[in-house]
Amino acid sequence: MNSPTDTLAQALRALVDHRLRTALSVLGIAIGIAAVMAVVTIGKGGNYLVFSELETFGLNSAWVYRDRNATPPGEPRRQGSGIDAADVAAIRARAERLGIRRLTPQVYPDRNMSITRGNRRVVAGLSGVGAAHVDIVNDELVAGRGFHTIDIVARHAVALLAPDVAADLLDPRHPGVGQDIRIDGRRFRVVGLLASKSRDFLSSIGSAGGRSADDRLLVPWTTLASMSDEPDTVDSLQLEVVEFDRAQRVTDGVRTLLKRRHPQGFEYGGETMASYIATTDRILGGVAVIGTVAASISLLVGGMGIMNTMGTAVLERTREIGVRKAIGATERDIMAQFLVEAALISFAGGLLGLLIGSAASVALAAVTGFPLVPSPVAILAALAVSVLVGVLSGWLPARRAARMHPVEALRAD
Amino acid sequence: MRGSGRASLSGCPDRTPVRDRARRHVIELTGIVKRYRSASLSLTVLRDVSLSIARGEFVAIVGPSGSGKSTLLNVIGCLDGFDAGEYRFAGEGVGALGADALAALRARRLGFVFQSFNLIPQLDALGNVTLPLVYAGDVARAHRLERARRGLADVGLADRLHHRPAELSGGQRQRVAIARALVNDPDVIIADEPTGNLDSATGNEIMATFERLHARGRTILMVTHEPGVAAHASRRVTLRDGRVVEDVPTPGAP
Numbered sequence: 222m223n224s225p226t227d228t229l230a231q232a233l234r235a236l237v238d239h240r241l242r243t244a245l246s247v248l249g250i251a252i253g254i255a256a257v258m259a260v261v262t263i264g265k266g267g268n269y270l271v272f273s274e275l276e277t278f279g280l281n282s283a284w285v286y287r288d289r290n291a292t293p294p295g296e297p298r299r300q301g302s303g304i305d306a307a308d309v310a311a312i313r314a315r316a317e318r319l320g321i322r323r324l325t326p327q328v329y330p331d332r333n334m335s336i337t338r339g340n341r342r343v344v345a346g347l348s349g350v351g352a353a354h355v356d357i358v359n360d361e362l363v364a365g366r367g368f369h370t371i372d373i374v375a376r377h378a379v380a381l382l383a384p385d386v387a388a389d390l391l392d393p394r395h396p397g398v399g400q401d402i403r404i405d406g407r408r409f410r411v412v413g414l415l416a417s418k419s420r421d422f423l424s425s426i427g428s429a430g431g432r433s434a435d436d437r438l439l440v441p442w443t444t445l446a447s448m449s450d451e452p453d454t455v456d457s458l459q460l461e462v463v464e465f466d467r468a469q470r471v472t473d474g475v476r477t478l479l480k481r482r483h484p485q486g487f488e489y490g491g492e493t494m495a496s497y498i499a500t501t502d503r504i505l506g507g508v509a510v511i512g513t514v515a516a517s518i519s520l521l522v523g524g525m526g527i528m529n530t531m532g533t534a535v536l537e538r539t540r541e542i543g544v545r546k547a548i549g550a551t552e553r554d555i556m557a558q559f560l561v562e563a564a565l566i567s568f569a570g571g572l573l574g575l576l577i578g579s580a581a582s583v584a585l586a587a588v589t590g591f592p593l594v595p596s597p598v599a600i601l602a603a604l605a606v607s608v609l610v611g612v613l614s615g616w617l618p619a620r621r622a623a624r625m626h627p628v629e630a631l632r633a634d
Numbered sequence: 635m636r637g638s639g640r641a642s643l644s645g646c647p648d649r650t651p652v653r654d655r656a657r658r659h660v661i662e663l664t665g666i667v668k669r670y671r672s673a674s675l676s677l678t679v680l681r682d683v684s685l686s687i688a689r690g691e692f693v694a695i696v697g698p699s700g701s702g703k704s705t706l707l708n709v710i711g712c713l714d715g716f717d718a719g720e721y722r723f724a725g726e727g728v729g730a731l732g733a734d735a736l737a738a739l740r741a742r743r744l745g746f747v748f749q750s751f752n753l754i755p756q757l758d759a760l761g762n763v764t765l766p767l768v769y770a771g772d773v774a775r776a777h778r779l780e781r782a783r784r785g786l787a788d789v790g791l792a793d794r795l796h797h798r799p800a801e802l803s804g805g806q807r808q809r810v811a812i813a814r815a816l817v818n819d820p821d822v823i824i825a826d827e828p829t830g831n832l833d834s835a836t837g838n839e840i841m842a843t844f845e846r847l848h849a850r851g852r853t854i855l856m857v858t859h860e861p862g863v864a865a866h867a868s869r870r871v872t873l874r875d876g877r878v879v880e881d882v883p884t885p886g887a888p
Contacts, residue, residue, distance in 0.1 A: 226775075227775075231756075231757075234756045234757070235756055238756045540752065541754055541755075543752075544748075544752040544753075545754070545765070545769070546713075546737065546740075547711070547713055547740060547746045547748075547752075548740065548741065548746060548765055548766045548814065549737055549738065549740045549742070549769035549770055549818075550737060550741075550769045551733070551734050551737040551738075551769070552733055552734070553734075554737075554769060627713045628714045631713070631748070631752070
């Protein structure tokens with residue numbers, strides 16, 4: 222039997238002798254591997270982006286709101302959001318039993334409210350929130366303070382500004398807190414500046430209704446409610462649940478409580494971040510499967526390239542195979558020789574594909590802001606898969622070579 | 635000069651202490667029949683061929699084309715099977731051997747020299763001569779190279795070790811092939827028209843090499859259609875229509 226080093230040396234020699242053909246086959250595999258890698262990178266990067274975007278809303282977040290599409294049969298529809306300040310107090314009193322760590326009411330302006338400072342004017346997302354909001358949604362303050370309970374209770378006219386609003390509205394010579402702005406004509410004191418939360422990629426697609434997370438300002442919910450026609454109304458509740466896995470139960474509990482307090486004319490809905498994440502995972506998983514299948518097809522095409530190359534090589538070297546058999550090569554020797562050649566081609570293709578794929582991933586990361594998540598396991602897997610593709614593709618041609626009849630092979634030209 | 639310093643060339647190691655006949659006869663064919671079949675016809679190429687070749691003989695197989703001499707050589711060289719009869723190589727029945735055993739036999743006990751040299755084009759002279767040792771697999775790498783180097787020196791190619799076949803003349807290529815056939819110290823050298831692709835001067839040179847090997851005790855079996863080449867052998871077997879029609883010592887043999 223032929224020794225491994227001899228086989229390897231001879232395979233290398235044969236491949237170098239047919240540089241062009243070898244190079245084309247290598248390229249075929251390289252493209253396949255690079256395609257698979259790109260899909261995996263995009264999948265991972267996308268997953269990370271979506272996840273980090275969801276994280277800005279707080280992973281343990283859940284929402285409860287009036288479900289306006291549902292009205293219990295036989296009950297008259299009623300106006301309003303179905304949640305009021307007394308409900309908030311009631312839920313807060315039972316927070317621990319319900320599994321709620323924190324909660325914040327959410328109030329949205331019931332009409333278009335101007336946001337100005339002197340002759341500056343911005344269009345931004347205005348919402349009224351509670352003191353816990355900043356903690357629930359993982360907001361960070363770069364200056365000043367968040368809302369205190371006294372701001373909420375006493376309906377203080379104070380505001381927190383996200384970076385874009387601050388940049389557009391505040392005096393650039395004295396950036397920072399302490400300046401006054403006007404909302405719907407009423408004067409508000411800027412007490413805090415929020416850190417940037419923009420995820421360029423996804424916010425451009427449209428979280429928060431196409432509005433960047435950096436393009437918002439917050440005021441106490443009690444203050445904003447007092448400026449509306451229904452000063453007692455809360456639009457929705459955002460909760461931070463104690464246990465991620467029990468988020469759905471928590472919203473169910475809150476809905477039951479609200480329904481008991483408003484027995485006529487209202488139905489409530491609940492959403493949890495946990496269910497969003499599960500849905501997102503399912504969608505991304507589906508996309509990844511489709512992408513991987515598509516990329517695998519190009520790897521398959523690369524494998525067929527190797528099969529073709531090795532088939533040609535076997536035909537061309539029929540006489541050589543006959544000679545080798547005549548001087549004592551076994552079927553295994555011949556088989557090993559061509560399989561090693563095929564494996565070498567695909568291994569080289571795998572390496573090249575990794576290089577191309579890495580370069581493409583780096584470029585992609587630079588353009589889209591994807592974080593690069595290098596994975597040694599994926600690299601080893603890519604190399605292993607490429608060698609496997611080579612061996613599988615080389616199998617039939619190699620077997621044909623191994624089973625050639627020595628006399629007939631020697632007769633070939 | 636060329637042949638000096640190769641102790642192993644001077645005699646064949648006797649690997650088969652079986653019967654006395656096996657000692658003398660390395661090849662024994664009895665009633666060998668070989669047919670080629672295709673969908674439409676069956677062609678009998680060898681009809682009842684019986685032939686024994688003793689160790690140390692130099693046998694030329696001659697005959698017109700189509701007489702079956704190449705087929706006989708392929709059967710003897712274990713490159714092709716046969717349909718009936720018995721073939722014993724060094725006392726051992728060949729008919730029952732599997733593909734791997736036949737390959738091992740070719741690697742260790744037979745050496746082939748072809749009309750068109752049949753060197754591996756991508757390997758240099760040294761690589762080509764080493765190859766049978768690689769396939770035989772029982773010689774260490776360093777030792778293999780040393781033996782191949784000695785073999786090439788023996789056929790006068792000590793200064794052509796790293797030339798590829800394309801860089802060698804026809805005569806040089808055939809000498810590389812002879813070195814390759816000898817490197818495993820085989821029981822029998824099988825040569826198929828070894829001078830067929832060479833001019834007469836170079837052909838004579840190659841035949842002189844064969845004669846020298848014969849003189850040192852090598853067993854050689856050669857197919858040729860040239861009477862002048864056959865005259866170098868010590869025995870001439872003539873085939874016609876797949877039968878041995880004449881088997882005589884060659885008068886002109888040394």
